[in-house]
Amino acid sequence: MYEPILDALRRGAAAEALSAARAAVAANPQDATAHRLLATAHRMDGDRDAALAAVDAALALTPDDASLHVERAGLLLGGRQLDDAQAALAQAVGLDPNQFPAYVIQGQLALARGDLAEADRVAKLAGRIAPEHPQVAAIEGMVTLRRGDADRALAILSHAAQQAPDDATVRNALGFAYIAKGHFAFAEQTFRKQLETQPEAAALRGLVVDLVRRQGRYAEAADEAATLLEGNPSPGMQRIVGELELQAGRTERALPALKAAFAAMPRDRRTLEALLEAWRRTNDAEDARTTLDAALAAHPLEDALWRARLVAEPFAGEGALAVVERWMEAQPDSIPALQARATIHDAAGETERADEIAYEIVALQPGHSQAELRIIDVLLRTQPDAAVARVRDLIERSQDPEARRMLKQLLGRCLDVAGDFAAAAASWAEVHADVADQRLPLPPLTAAIGELPPLQPLPENAPGVLLLWGPPGSLVERIGITFDLPGSQLRTDRYSMRPPADPLQRYGTAQELLDGRLDGQFLVNQWRAALPAREVHDGQIFDWLVTWDNALLHALRPHLPEAMLLLAVRDPRDMLLSWLAFGSPQRFAFESPTVAARWLAAALVQIADLHEHDWFPHRLLKLDDLVDDPAAMAAAVGAALDTTAPAPATLGPVQFAPGHWRTYAAPLAEAFALLTPVAVRLGYPEN
Numbered sequence: 001m002y003e004p005i006l007d008a009l010r011r012g013a014a015a016e017a018l019s020a021a022r023a024a025v026a027a028n029p030q031d032a033t034a035h036r037l038l039a040t041a042h043r044m045d046g047d048r049d050a051a052l053a054a055v056d057a058a059l060a061l062t063p064d065d066a067s068l069h070v071e072r073a074g075l076l077l078g079g080r081q082l083d084d085a086q087a088a089l090a091q092a093v094g095l096d097p098n099q100f101p102a103y104v105i106q107g108q109l110a111l112a113r114g115d116l117a118e119a120d121r122v123a124k125l126a127g128r129i130a131p132e133h134p135q136v137a138a139i140e141g142m143v144t145l146r147r148g149d150a151d152r153a154l155a156i157l158s159h160a161a162q163q164a165p166d167d168a169t170v171r172n173a174l175g176f177a178y179i180a181k182g183h184f185a186f187a188e189q190t191f192r193k194q195l196e197t198q199p200e201a202a203a204l205r206g207l208v209v210d211l212v213r214r215q216g217r218y219a220e221a222a223d224e225a226a227t228l229l230e231g232n233p234s235p236g237m238q239r240i241v242g243e244l245e246l247q248a249g250r251t252e253r254a255l256p257a258l259k260a261a262f263a264a265m266p267r268d269r270r271t272l273e274a275l276l277e278a279w280r281r282t283n284d285a286e287d288a289r290t291t292l293d294a295a296l297a298a299h300p301l302e303d304a305l306w307r308a309r310l311v312a313e314p315f316a317g318e319g320a321l322a323v324v325e326r327w328m329e330a331q332p333d334s335i336p337a338l339q340a341r342a343t344i345h346d347a348a349g350e351t352e353r354a355d356e357i358a359y360e361i362v363a364l365q366p367g368h369s370q371a372e373l374r375i376i377d378v379l380l381r382t383q384p385d386a387a388v389a390r391v392r393d394l395i396e397r398s399q400d401p402e403a404r405r406m407l408k409q410l411l412g413r414c415l416d417v418a419g420d421f422a423a424a425a426a427s428w429a430e431v432h433a434d435v436a437d438q439r440l441p442l443p444p445l446t447a448a449i450g451e452l453p454p455l456q457p458l459p460e461n462a463p464g465v466l467l468l469w470g471p472p473g474s475l476v477e478r479i480g481i482t483f484d485l486p487g488s489q490l491r492t493d494r495y496s497m498r499p500p501a502d503p504l505q506r507y508g509t510a511q512e513l514l515d516g517r518l519d520g521q522f523l524v525n526q527w528r529a530a531l532p533a534r535e536v537h538d539g540q541i542f543d544w545l546v547t548w549d550n551a552l553l554h555a556l557r558p559h560l561p562e563a564m565l566l567l568a569v570r571d572p573r574d575m576l577l578s579w580l581a582f583g584s585p586q587r588f589a590f591e592s593p594t595v596a597a598r599w600l601a602a603a604l605v606q607i608a609d610l611h612e613h614d615w616f617p618h619r620l621l622k623l624d625d626l627v628d629d630p631a632a633m634a635a636a637v638g639a640a641l642d643t644t645a646p647a648p649a650t651l652g653p654v655q656f657a658p659g660h661w662r663t664y665a666a667p668l669a670e671a672f673a674l675l676t677p678v679a680v681r682l683g684y685p686e687n
Contacts, residue, residue, distance in 0.1 A: 120140075122139070481648050489536070570658070
């Protein structure tokens, strides 16, 4: 009696299957199998609710049928009724502990909830029933991937895919493993296979679009996204298409999609930024004005729209001033509007009017950082004592520890201008003591380096290697700024969140070389092996080191003789003062100026020894008169390296003038006494 139903189901004839199943149920309402087949026919017809009702009717007749509970869970999952599905699966497992599909679905549900421990537990239970089943491997692989082991996850899922190449669950998991490893082409191929069986899956197609984009095939990604737009003309999809068209360089095609998205989502920052870029490329300021004015008429309180409207006017011209006047008329107390007005005054040379606006801003928002800094800068020029009082008041009112530390650093500079040098030094010392437990310890320095191996001859055709170092306060970072250009070989990654994993990054390397625990050839090999990960493929590198120790010469003299060492110094007393007042890229910890001076003196003694004995090819660059002059800095560094470098626009905040340390001779007497001998060795006056 079931054959007509089964035959129709095999052929995909949903209407025939429904008719035959309804007839079977009508003929025998107590037949659970007939109700179950009716549920299957409804599901094929796309009527999930009717299918669920038919399964419930079958369960009413055979409540202990575990497989029916699994089927019911599948229908509930399709309707995103996750809790009910979980309950149905639990009931199935309770009735039949060997109900393998129930464990698989439970594992997938646990993954969806982010409960990795539960997914792992359920996968182990399923593995006892079918240890080699690819769907068990799919869960294990996804758990492993979520726990951060992409390599092992990829191995598990690749093996499962070989066993079951057409299993959608396995293929889906494998695709995400490829993404985690950055194998976007393989991931794209995997998800495209998935699309062959799920052509209507918009989310899956969107994932493929993103994978194409991540491979740099922007035009192809835009074309594929356009097909998604046909079925989903939502503002979000229009924005995505517009962004992809921009990345593909097809601005004229991007504009209609972005303007449609903007019309529906005028408050969406991402859409607005993309649209501004499209207008910039087409140089269509008139279209920008018209579109943004229409949006502002409906949303006059949206600061982002006003800022965008300013972009459509010549900087600080009459048109920009008129826009700001309209903005302030719509929002008299808008701080961004006041800031824009101050910018226009500054551009026109009306500094005093811009300064007055800073006071207006802090009246509206006490403690506003940019306005307060401007006011303090004004007071430093006219009333230094008032600047000190204002910063102290801000410190008292601040509740944020990081903000308080920054203000104490600023207080020191205000006290310096006011002439209270002892209080300035104390304020800076307090800041460094406060953060000592949050910073790197001072690197250990070797006391003696023993007999150095011979310096080997320069190898033929060796790639250029430049090693840069300067102690804290030397302002070596300004050499870095000078060479931080597109295409430059300078690598600043030792100061990043992901530094290279080579021996030159480790504390203790110098002592290990002296003790014989580390071989010099091995050190250089490890350094070279890390270069490709630093995007250095030809061996040429300008490597900015975190620290230096002359013991490293035990490795460099015999195994890297082609290197050149560029060492930056200033008067050691000025270096210590700068380290205290302005900090350094190394962010080393010290509890007091004396502790810092003792370490700095030892580091500089090593530089003096290397320079006096010429132990390694090097250039000693004194930066005292260069640190605030970009052109002079570029010229001096270029001369030292026999090259040329364009002068950067700026080198950073203005530093103390050379010799400013003398004003701190009394409060920092103990620290300066430690530095004076090496200062004299480096050619600086004793007093």
